[in-house]
Amino acid sequence: MAALVLLVLGVWAAIGLGPSGRAELTSSRSTPGIVMVGAPVLGRVDRPVEVSVSRVDAGAVWLGVAHDADARAAIGSSPFLSVDRVHYPSGGMDAHVAGTGSSTAARLPGGDVWQQTSAGTGTARLLVHPSDVPRTLVVTSGDAAGLGRVRVTLAWENRAWFLEALAVAAVGLVVAALALNVLWRERRRAAPTQSRHSLTRDQQPARDRAASRRGSPAQQGQRGRS
Amino acid sequence: MSPRSLRVTAFTVGAAVVLSGCAAAGPVVGVHEAPAAVTTVAPLTPSHARDIVGRAFTAASQAGSAGSTGAAADRARATAYTGPALMAASARSRLDSVQPGLGGSSPALSPSQPGLLALSRGFGWPRAMVAQTVPSGGSLPVLHLLTSLDALTPYRIMASATMLPNSTVRRFDPLPQGSRLLTDGTDLAVAPTALATQYAGSLSFPARSLADPAFTADPFAGQVRQNATTQAASVAVQSGFTQRHEVVPDSTYAVEQAAGGALVFSVLKRTDTFTVKKGQSLTAPKEFTALVPGRKRITSRATMTTLEFVVFGVPASSGDATLVAASEQLVAAAGS
Numbered sequence: 001m002a003a004l005v006l007l008v009l010g011v012w013a014a015i016g017l018g019p020s021g022r023a024e025l026t027s028s029r030s031t032p033g034i035v036m037v038g039a040p041v042l043g044r045v046d047r048p049v050e051v052s053v054s055r056v057d058a059g060a061v062w063l064g065v066a067h068d069a070d071a072r073a074a075i076g077s078s079p080f081l082s083v084d085r086v087h088y089p090s091g092g093m094d095a096h097v098a099g100t101g102s103s104t105a106a107r108l109p110g111g112d113v114w115q116q117t118s119a120g121t122g123t124a125r126l127l128v129h130p131s132d133v134p135r136t137l138v139v140t141s142g143d144a145a146g147l148g149r150v151r152v153t154l155a156w157e158n159r160a161w162f163l164e165a166l167a168v169a170a171v172g173l174v175v176a177a178l179a180l181n182v183l184w185r186e187r188r189r190a191a192p193t194q195s196r197h198s199l200t201r202d203q204q205p206a207r208d209r210a211a212s213r214r215g216s217p218a219q220q221g222q223r224g225r226s
Numbered sequence: 227m228s229p230r231s232l233r234v235t236a237f238t239v240g241a242a243v244v245l246s247g248c249a250a251a252g253p254v255v256g257v258h259e260a261p262a263a264v265t266t267v268a269p270l271t272p273s274h275a276r277d278i279v280g281r282a283f284t285a286a287s288q289a290g291s292a293g294s295t296g297a298a299a300d301r302a303r304a305t306a307y308t309g310p311a312l313m314a315a316s317a318r319s320r321l322d323s324v325q326p327g328l329g330g331s332s333p334a335l336s337p338s339q340p341g342l343l344a345l346s347r348g349f350g351w352p353r354a355m356v357a358q359t360v361p362s363g364g365s366l367p368v369l370h371l372l373t374s375l376d377a378l379t380p381y382r383i384m385a386s387a388t389m390l391p392n393s394t395v396r397r398f399d400p401l402p403q404g405s406r407l408l409t410d411g412t413d414l415a416v417a418p419t420a421l422a423t424q425y426a427g428s429l430s431f432p433a434r435s436l437a438d439p440a441f442t443a444d445p446f447a448g449q450v451r452q453n454a455t456t457q458a459a460s461v462a463v464q465s466g467f468t469q470r471h472e473v474v475p476d477s478t479y480a481v482e483q484a485a486g487g488a489l490v491f492s493v494l495k496r497t498d499t500f501t502v503k504k505g506q507s508l509t510a511p512k513e514f515t516a517l518v519p520g521r522k523r524i525t526s527r528a529t530m531t532t533l534e535f536v537v538f539g540v541p542a543s544s545g546d547a548t549l550v551a552a553s554e555q556l557v558a559a560a561g562s
Contacts, residue, residue: 043260066377069263069349074377107378112270112278132261158256 003175010169014162016089021161025086026153027093031139032079033105033146037154039068039134041086045156048129052153053139058122061150062109062142065128070113071136077101086154093152105140105147268345268404269353275401276342278381279357282306282372283340286383289315295323308373308382310474310493310533314555317517321556324516340370343395344481344489347404351376354407354479356398356489366391369537369551371479371491385477385491387535387551390445395550396483396539406482414488415541416440418480422473422492425536425549429496431458431469439546441538446552450496450534457498464506465524470497471534486542489550494534496554500561501527510561517559528561 017023029035035053042049042065053061066074078099085094109117115135118126119142128137141147270278286306289299299319307315344356355372371385389395398405411417421440428436429447431454458467477493502508508524515522537551 039260041260044257046256046258067263067269067349069265070269070377073349073351076377104378110380111376111378112274112374112380113377115271115274132264134261134263 006172013165021159022157024155025091028151030149031081031147034080035139037083037137050155052125054123054151056149061124063118063126064114065116066113068134068136078103106144272401311383317557344398344405385535387553389551393550408480408488418490426471426494429471441547444549466501490538496532498530514559524561526562531558
């Protein structure tokens with residue numbers, strides 16, 4: 001059973017990832033002006049993560065990556081949507097709104113804490129490389145206008161994942177084949193034994209019937225009386 | 227090995243492979259816990275820090291370039307400077323607009339390529355960088371302090387001072403490691419703020435005696451005292467003259483050096499006060515008239531405010547601090 005699960009999962013993951021090994025998660029949310037994708041999301045996979053943010057109203061989008069402590073200091077008590085965790089393969093994103101103070105959204109791009117930034121109209125993208133320090137990505141409009149509803153896409157790409165999915169499927173296939181083979185052989189071994197206990201006398205092979213005729217005197221006596 | 231034993235072995239190996247594969251899935255696909263925070267390093271990479279320093283000095287150069295006036299120059303100054311250095315740069319621009327060269331040669335406007343000497347360590351605020359420029363023409367090097375008060379405020383030049391002849395600056399920890407800010411006086415022979423306060427008191431005019439100073443004698447202090455004496459003598463008939471020095475609040479920063487001790491930056495505000503005697507008057511100097519347009523004679527009282535940027539080398543455990551750099555800039559005047 002486990003082998004079949006591995007086989008199905010492997011094939012399914014390989015199809016989902018594709019030959020490029022791309023895992024993509026998307027969520028559409030209303031924001032209070034700032035979105036924060038925290039270190040537990042960005043730093044969980046040792047591959048670059050491509051973050052793409054699109055505004056429904058095609059307004060300005062600004063992305064910045066900073067050390068986690070710096071990003072949180074910049075946001076301060078501003079209201080923000082925090083993306084805390086992502087789920088693969090379901091594609092879900094756990095997020096919550098925090099902060100009740102006045103917003104620093106318009107001033108965020110002015111600081112020197114940002115190690116990478118990107119800005120665009122309607123959409124902005126940033127490729128965040130793995131780091132040995134926790135880093136956080138912040139999204140805002142970069143001006144006094146709010147951010148509104150945004151579509152956040154996180155994508156990791158690793159060709160090895162596709163190959164690993166194929167390997168899982170292959171392991172599942174091999175183990176399943178072995179298991180089926182064992183079952184088949186067991187079934188074949190069980191079949192003759194079972195037949196000796198269940199076949200009628202007429203269905204028994206001639207050799208067996210001859211053996212029966214050389215049976216015990218009691219049997220012969222019974223047959224003679226019939 | 228019997229066929230039954232063979233089957234059991236194969237099944238065991240297969241199960242082990244499957245189970246170990248599941249257990250190793252995380253490392254194999256590269257999924258792990260997010261890295262933990264490390265706070266004992268510089269918050270910026272050296273290349274990022276150099277970009278920031280370059281931006282500040284480019285803006286300073288634009289603000290100080292000939293003919294750079296108006297809103298564009300103000301924006302450039304605001305990009306380059308903050309706090310006392312911004313006040314000094316703005317005043318210099320104002321003085322130069324009246325008469326080129328009147329504002330003096332502010333070391334902050336040095337056009338040469340800056341070198342980054344130190345970055346503050348850790349992720350607290352405020353943060354600081356120490357940079358050095360060597361003006362063209364073989365002048366003495368200039369030390370600069372750039373500060374960022376919080377995560378929303380960029381680094382800007384807060385203080386600049388020209389090194390004194392024969393002075394040296396001991397090296398700092400490597401840039402990626404960062405240097406501790408010891409502004410609270412930790413691990414220093416004298417607390418930086420106490421040192422600056424004591425030094426400011428020693429410069430006052432009329433002079434006050436100072437018992438057991440925490441610093442050695444230096445040519446800058448001698449020059450300030452000499453100028454005050456000369457000034458007082460030159461206006462003695464018309465007015466009284468006093469000079470007061472005080473530490474500008476939040477202007478003192480101490481950056482730890484690799485072998486112990488620290489380089490301490492501080493800004494002093496010098497107030498020259500002229501109290502005109504009854505029936506007398508003073509002819510206002512050009513600098514005064516530039517800052518107080520239309521006022522050419524002083525008949526009652528006048529003050530001129532100058533910022534003094536000083537940099538000390540402070541030892542770790544014992545010994546006196548040494549002034550290694552100093553510059554001054556007239557920034558304000560008032561009088562009637």
